[in-house]
Amino acid sequence: MPFPKADHDLPIGTGATGTRAETDAMGEIDVPAEHYWGAQTQRALQHFAIGDDRMPVALYRAYGIVKQAAALVNAEAGRLDPNLAAAIVHACEEVAEGSLDDEFPLYVWQSGSGTQSNMNVNEVVANRASQLLAGGLGRDRIVHPNDHVNLAQSTNDTFPTAMHVATLLEVRDGTLPQVLALAAAIGDRARRWADVVKIGRTHLQDATPLTVGQEWSGWEAQLRDAASRLEQSLDAICELAAGGTAVGTGINAPDGFGEAVAAKLAELTGLPLVTARNKFAAQGSLDGMVAVSAALRGVAVALMKAANDMRWLSSGPRAGLHELRLPENEPGSSIMPGKVNPTQQEAAVMVALQVIGEDSIVAAAGAQGNFELNTMRPIVIQNVLHSARILGDVCGTLRLHSVEGIELDREAVAEHVDRSLMLVTALSPHIGYDKAAAIAHKADHEGTTLREAAIGLGVDAADFDRIVDPATMVGDPRRDLGLEDPGR
Template identity: 60%
Template sequence: MSSTQATKDPGMTELPIGIAAVGMRTEFDSMGEVEVPGNRYWGAQTERSLHHFNIGGDRMPKPIYHAYGYVKKACALVNASAGRLPAWKRDAIVRAADETIAGKLDEHYPLFVWQTGSGTQSNMNVNEVISNRAIQLLGGVIGSQKPIGPNDDVNMGQSSNDTFPTAMHIASIDAVDTVLLPQVEKLAETIERKADGWMNVVKIGRTHLEDAVPLTVGQEWHGWAGQIRAAVGDIKASRRGLYELAVGGTAVGTGLNAPDGFSRDVAAKIAELTGKPFVTAPNKFAAQGSLDAMVRAHAGLRGLAVSLMKIANDMRWLASGPRCGLSELNLPSNEPGSSIMPGKVNPTQCEAIVMISIQVLGNDCAVAFAGSQGNFQLNAMRPVIINNFLHSALILADGCAKFREFSVEGTELDTAKIGSYVEGSVMLVTALSPLIGYQNAAHIAERAIADGITLREAALASGKVDAAVFDRTINPLQMVGEGLAGA
């Protein structure tokens, strides 16, 4: 047992969270003493980071600290099981870690995204807060690092280089599974339900922004749902690399200062605590020298953004009008659309989704670029990657929820307008091609357009078909086919 570890159990008290203090107190680290706010649990290294990296308003996302709570709890439990940490220290650390997981200590995790690229300062922020909270629970003097030390006890067998990527993976999995996927699934289900109700509403198709052969509104909407379902599949598949945890690799992947089996046992404990299938990364050098798993996972979010942008743009084009646009869709009127034009209503939820998608695509560029910047045994661009990943997951989730609730759910059809487009389209002539040939059918369409007459009038005038053949062949509902497996 380390000489820094006390052997006597001082007993843990039921002290509420918080420090009843004013002014400043003195904390210390290996570089010397630092004054910190007296009512905060953080210590010297956190305060140094706040001083040196007070850049913008971008704070390290709180989910990374909640995830870190699982890391510190799991390590304390494994260290105690191995006899490296007394049970009473374990219990105090676990109690503070649980409070971190629950978000009860959020105000004590203030650091900025723009800090050391390894995440060392956030790791030490967690170590210091858990240490001081544990000291308080044990009746000690906050800031003394006794009887619980931030490095020797809370960080035992660990390095920022292996724990920060571990926390990144835990936070990312939680963001995808708990925050994002439920909202995306609900959106897909809503689109599918609307699509099912409109499977027999024939509309004109459009390719190259020009009239094309018909399909049904339901088929079009099922196309959108299919995009989302495919994106969900890619996101789920991209999680595989995130289940592999770097913890136990310590500084460079060799596991120095961690006992045999530590990486395996901690990963298993994290899996038990979170209910997720986390395992120890089989190659710690890849897990710590790169952030490829995060890059691949964010690419899944990018894919969803691409699909959502297409869907939102389609909807706002189809809703353009109300008098001088396509006007096939009637979107909910949520708010006035203009400060100068009375009665104007805009497709605001669609626009929000497009902007969210643009932001996610930009985030993906940052994630991919940062992922390429690993050097030797460490990628030191971790904070910007996790900040962008969690930001993308959050805005995609919230955007899908609002898009579903305030746009998709209330969207209705202008069936008269849809019907008029079908009736007036010349692209229905495509159905005549097998009977009279492509060139003859093309000439009929060209004449209808040039003379401003109906397709039927142009077809009969050509002498290539009679009325009975035309009426039997040009049947929009019979032209839509299936396009969906099992339809």
């Protein structure tokens, strides 16, 4: 059904000063005249002025898409006047694109269902739509926040729907591309250094050799596996609660409303959205969000491993390992001239710790469902969106400002290989574990080379040179990295 075109030339913002009267079921209250929000939003600002944590703007933008879908479905079914619907849709588009971000001032700490935020959206859309139709605001508006914008809906089904849409968009468009780009940059260096033999380390102690490429390939694989699990977790939030209204029964919503809204949202977002198979589970639990949060934690764990390894391997430059040369982005000390620190890696570790902590909150909140509603939704969406955002951002900065500029200190790498006592492992099958251990202890205690200690304990020099060759002790690195090796 074609809708009449709303007046797109009206300015965004009321242009008024002072206050205006708004009313709700509790009576009349004054609100700032320059804003579109109404009575319930104003009451929430007074009753929930807790800290500085505002509800994520990404949630409101997603809510704009949800309300747009509902208006389109209601209009197509003849339940909403086409002119009102067109204005509501246009106002929702402005919400979704971020033009009305300043109209959503509420704190995270509010009703656990998110009622205040739902009504914030309803009021802003109603007033803006009324303005588009040349009507007044507040008591003079011609679009009602409940009767029109919230038609066939409840906070209990729209808030979880908006949560899912916001999370899907953030992870799809932000987190996953950045994680995969970081993994690709790490993989590029793994293949570049596929054949550079270095000493391995276990328990922070010297171990047998591997190549730099093999080591870096481990970080790449961890990140790709974590990204894959994150992508898989999104399936759990592609099911939407819309249509369940108050408790999952769909009261005040027509048959098929949930299916129609899900289909419209899929069309608007390009996401594989469907109506939830069981609305009682969709509204009484937060299981899907818990799963996504756990997957974000998995990315954080993999990221922390790689970032910490880079920190250790770049330690020095004179009194550490210093196998890696990190880009010198900024001075590292206010007192020590010339010091350069692994700041990007440190930021990545801090982000990873934050995400792990936020996942603990989400898991605890997910266990707080009571009867037909889990009333911990605001804290869950705040933490999941925050985790997804900072993970994506830090993967981007780590890649751009560090990984893509990292170089090897090949002299340090070679020196560590030459000095390692664990090369003696190659001798063990030929002379036995105990004699090989004696050689390692002798070299360590006497400060000699492994070769000198071995010869001193009766190993033939030619045999030592033939057997203890680091390049033959690393397996097949080019095969491990998927590279052809014409020399093998």
